[in-house]
Amino acid sequence: MSTRFDAIIIGAGQAGPSLADRLTKAGMTVALVERNLFGGTCVNTGCIPTKTLVASARVAHLARRAEEFGVMLDGPVRVDMARVKARMDAVSGRSRENVEKWLRGMTGCTVLQGHARFESPNTLRVGDEVLTAERIFINVGGRAAVPDMPGVRDVPFLTNSTILDLGTLPRHLVVIGGSYIGLEYAQMYRRFGSAVTVVEKGPRLIGREDQDVSDAVKDILEKEGVRVRLDAECIRFAPHPDGVAVGVTCASGEEPEVVASHVLLAVGRRPNTDDLGLDKAGVETDARGTITVDDQLRTSAPGVWAMGDCNGRGAFTHTSYNDFEIVAANVLDDDPRRVSDRIPAYGLFIDPPLGRVGMTDDAVRKSGRRALVGMRPMTRVGRAVEKGEAQGFMKIVVDADSREILGAAILGPGGDEAIHSVVDMMYAKAPYPTLQRAVHIHPTVSELIPTLLGELKPLR
Known part of the structure; x- marks a missing residue:
């Protein structure tokens, strides 16, 4: 029945x-x-x-x-x-x-x-x-996802779900994976007081982003005391008297392993x-x-x-x-x-956050379009300086011929909110001069977006 x-x-x-x-x-x-x-x-x-x-x-x-x-x-x-x-x-x-x-x-x-x-x-x-x-x-x-890395089944590990059960502070949290989930946990636990090391197999953090975004995020985290190990081609795990030994490199002359009290796997879903x-x-x-x-x-x-x-x-x-x-x-x-x-848009919620929409610079270059880019460090954004949060930058890239907005990244205070000024214009299919001529409120981060569009230079 x-x-x-x-x-x-x-x-x-x-x-x-x-x-x-x-x-x-x-x-x-x-x-x-x-x-x-x-x-x-x-x-x-x-x-x-x-x-x-x-x-x-x-x-x-x-x-x-x-x-x-x-x-x-x-x-x-x-x-x-x-x-x-x-x-x-x-x-x-x-x-x-x-x-x-x-x-x-x-x-x-x-x-x-x-x-x-x-x-x-x-x-x-x-x-x-x-x-x-x-x-x-x-x-x-x-x-x-729990990949079949050497020794992973021989040690205790956390995922983005099970780490939420922790009611105590890890002595040393080692985060496997240098992308969105891993970096958010890395920064928050460092701010809570843990020693934190991020282990990333690739040559840079958040590999889907442009190099300048990856570098700036790494700089933000390292200035707060998060250690970052890139090019970790030999990730492996073994029990250790103090927790878990995490192997990070096979190269001579480098620290071959890091000892963690807790390991977080953040390597995909x-x-x-x-x-x-x-x-x-x-x-x-x-x-x-x-x-x-x-x-x-x-x-x-x-x-x-x-x-x-x-x-x-x-x-x-x-x-x-x-x-x-x-x-x-x-x-x-x-x-x-x-x-x-749908236009791709998302955030990385470290502090300060990253707001992203549309194509990266690398994707625009590969498309063969003739493009223009505007960029400004947060040290030149009054709102960021006033708040004492002048790390990061903002940039926008446009098609030089059609004047279409192709993408933007805002890494800085309120970047996850300010990016919607660009998102909405992209859905409206408005040419970039429409946004360039908008009068935004001062003092905000968003007010510098029209300024970026008035300082466009060829994308190299």
Whole structure:
């Protein structure tokens, strides 16, 4: 005996609940299945808890700098990690509870907790219950990847999820992976008081960024006392009386290993698709398990869509939400929105943060376009200087012929917010003189974006 619905959603991450809301308001009966925590990665192990920790770490950092601003504090700054964790748990917990309450109170939505597995393209089993629907939406997210590095299974290690369980301060945190997740944890734990070493296999941090961004981020972290080991071609692990010995190089003349009290693996993520029975539904995946989708997020199985991290088309909270918008527009609104209409934009939430949109300089060069670039260090941005946060820079690159804005990076105070001035112009397809002639508020970081566009030089 099976229960029939108009639609089934697997996963209560960023896209799933919003889609359930739209579908039920359209008069459909919806089953939403969640096997773990409501809210998905963002609410439970991603954006909300980590940015809550970043906020606590920033307060500690500013407190240590108080005398620079003429503010005198008595005694050394102490960080109570138990209270830091309690605050994080409370913020994350409220968000999770709100998502669950929303879903359970949604008219027309049946919430089931359990592990959903396909039995056919339109049939799922959840425990003893069998569900059928003409439309099934997969929103199962992803998890930390654990690569098969020598010795990794012989030592204790943390991932971006399990590190959130720590209520004490690591003596020495070694972060394997010099990209977005790893760098955020590296800086925050350094500010909490841990010794921190970042171990990156590649020649520079955040390799998808331009060299100048990578260099500036490295400089910011190193000035706060984070050690960075690049070109770590021999990463390996072994038990040690003081924790874990992390091998970082095979070259002679260099320190071959670092001894960590705790190791964080931040070397990528993988989709949660290996135990869904996708083969029984005819849903195709690639070698990593990422679900193959078309430009409107339809899978190879008719009537089945995939949204969020499991489809490999964004892997950010904002792209997951946009996946919901694309699916809803096509299914409900007769509006043919597409993933390819999306302009890449994201942030690196170290402090100061990086806001990025569009093409990097390297990508523009490879495209063969004739381009212009404007750049200004934060030492020449009044707002940054006033706040005592003049690290980083801002830059924008445009097409010299079409005057199209191609991309921008703002690494500095408020960079994650200021970048939206450029994002919006790019979606409006406005030529760069439109933004150049805008009158922004002083004193802000954003006010220098028009100035950048008045100082363009050929991109070399």
